[in-house]
Amino acid sequence: xxxxxxxxxxxxxxxxxxxxxxxxxxxxxxxxxxxxxxxxxxxxxxxxxxxxxxxxxxxxxxxxxxxxxxxxxxxxxxxxxxxxxxxxxxxxxxxxxxxxxxxxxxxxxxxxxxxxxxxxxxxxxxxxxxxxxxxxxxxxxxxxxxxxxxxxxxxxxxxxxxxxxxxxxxxxxxxxxxxxxxxxxxx
Numbered sequence: 001x002x003x004x005x006x007x008x009x010x011x012x013x014x015x016x017x018x019x020x021x022x023x024x025x026x027x028x029x030x031x032x033x034x035x036x037x038x039x040x041x042x043x044x045x046x047x048x049x050x051x052x053x054x055x056x057x058x059x060x061x062x063x064x065x066x067x068x069x070x071x072x073x074x075x076x077x078x079x080x081x082x083x084x085x086x087x088x089x090x091x092x093x094x095x096x097x098x099x100x101x102x103x104x105x106x107x108x109x110x111x112x113x114x115x116x117x118x119x120x121x122x123x124x125x126x127x128x129x130x131x132x133x134x135x136x137x138x139x140x141x142x143x144x145x146x147x148x149x150x151x152x153x154x155x156x157x158x159x160x161x162x163x164x165x166x167x168x169x170x171x172x173x174x175x176x177x178x179x180x181x182x183x184x185x186x187x
Contacts, residue, residue, distance in 0.1 A: 012099070019095035020107075022088060028107035036140065038109025042116025043136055049078070050125055078121070085114050086163060094159030104154065104162050111166035115139055118170030122178040124185070131181070138176050142169040 012020075025041050028034050053074055060070040089110040096108050119139040123131055142150070143166055150172070153164035 016095060016099060019092040020099070022092035023096045023105075023108040023110050025109050025113060028109045034106055034109050035112050035143065038112030039116045039136060039139055039143075041109070042113040042119075042139075043132060045113065046117055046120050047132070053125060082114065082117060082121075085110075085117070086167065089114055089163050090159040092159070093162040097158045097162065103158075108162055111163045112139075112143065114163065115143060115166035115170030115173070118167060119173040119177055121174045123174075123181055127181065127184070131177075134180065135173065135177050138173040139170060142172040142176075145169075147172065 025038060027037050027041065030037050056074060057067075057070055060067075060073075092110055093108050096105055097103065100107075116136070116139050119135045123135065146154070146165055146169065150165045150168035153168055154161050156164050
């Protein structure tokens with residue numbers, strides 16, 4: 001961490017500062033478990049998205065849109081948001097890798113944010129806090145374990161490698177959560 005901070009003290013451009021802000025989400029410099037705090041940022045964004053989904057539903061009902069339309073629109077926005085965040089994360093992580101000289105700097109947590117958000121892709125809204133806690137734990141488990149091919153994705157070049165392994169962990173956690181929600185709702 002000290003080496004990262006020392007390397008970061010060189011002259012930086014606005015783009016460097018922007019990349020650092022995006023990559024660290026403002027809390028990547030936490031001295032302990034920054035990745036866990038990154039996952040918590042993802043949880044916060046997920047909870048905000050749930051709240052905005054309620055507002056979207058109320059607005060749609062007032063304007064005679066069908067529930068199927070609203071769900072389709074929400075899913076489309078979610079996918080577009082995640083793709084954009086992933087691409088922005090690659091750019092930011094790439095710059096921070098170059099700034100720090102490290103392959104996967106600890107301060108970069110945007111990858112955890114994206115992976116944590118992917119975890120909830122197939123989770124029905126309104127299943128309660130238990131779902132949020134289990135989703136958080138599932139993502140952290142797969143992010144730490146890194147089952148194949150997540151472990152191999154880390155070796156991709158610069159920002160893509162930083163982001164890809166956590167995205168894969170997010171998809172593993174999403175599959176787990178989907179099965180768990182199915183079992184819960186079916187039985």
